Amino acid sequence: MVDTVGFVLAVLVTPASIQDRVAARALLLRLRATVGDRIRLVWADGGYTGTLLEWARTTLGVVVEIVKRPDLPRFTVLPRRWVVERSLAWIVGHRRCVRDYERLSHHHEAMVRWAMIRITSRRLTQSP
Numbered sequence: 001m002v003d004t005v006g007f008v009l010a011v012l013v014t015p016a017s018i019q020d021r022v023a024a025r026a027l028l029l030r031l032r033a034t035v036g037d038r039i040r041l042v043w044a045d046g047g048y049t050g051t052l053l054e055w056a057r058t059t060l061g062v063v064v065e066i067v068k069r070p071d072l073p074r075f076t077v078l079p080r081r082w083v084v085e086r087s088l089a090w091i092v093g094h095r096r097c098v099r100d101y102e103r104l105s106h107h108h109e110a111m112v113r114w115a116m117i118r119i120t121s122r123r124l125t126q127s128p
Contacts, residue, residue: 021050024048
């Protein structure tokens with residue numbers, strides 16, 4: 001989960017057998033534990049529909065807004081979706097995050113955090 005700039009707020013690595021909408025509850029709970037109740041709106045793609053929307057609203061007080069795909073016959077950039085894709089591209093730029101080298105999911109989560117720490121520190125120390 002990333003903020004509007006693209007910096008990681010929470011990380012959850014799951015096996016491929018877990019659906020995204022099922023893992024989203026654990027990710028939202030992890031986000032709550034990390035940043036508290038400051039997050040009120042979360043944008044998500046169409047894969048996160050279903051009972052997650054109501055659960056997030058009633059349990060966490062977070063509105064999950066689905067970014068709809070436009071009915072156009074050609075490729076269009078979805079609003080807000082490109083922020084997540086750009087963040088993933090930044091993370092994959094680090095060798096240990098290109099493939100699943102780690103045996104344990106929490107090790108891979110740590111590698112993602114290290115990658116974002118490196119990205120953020122480089123951006124903060126660059127001269128304008």
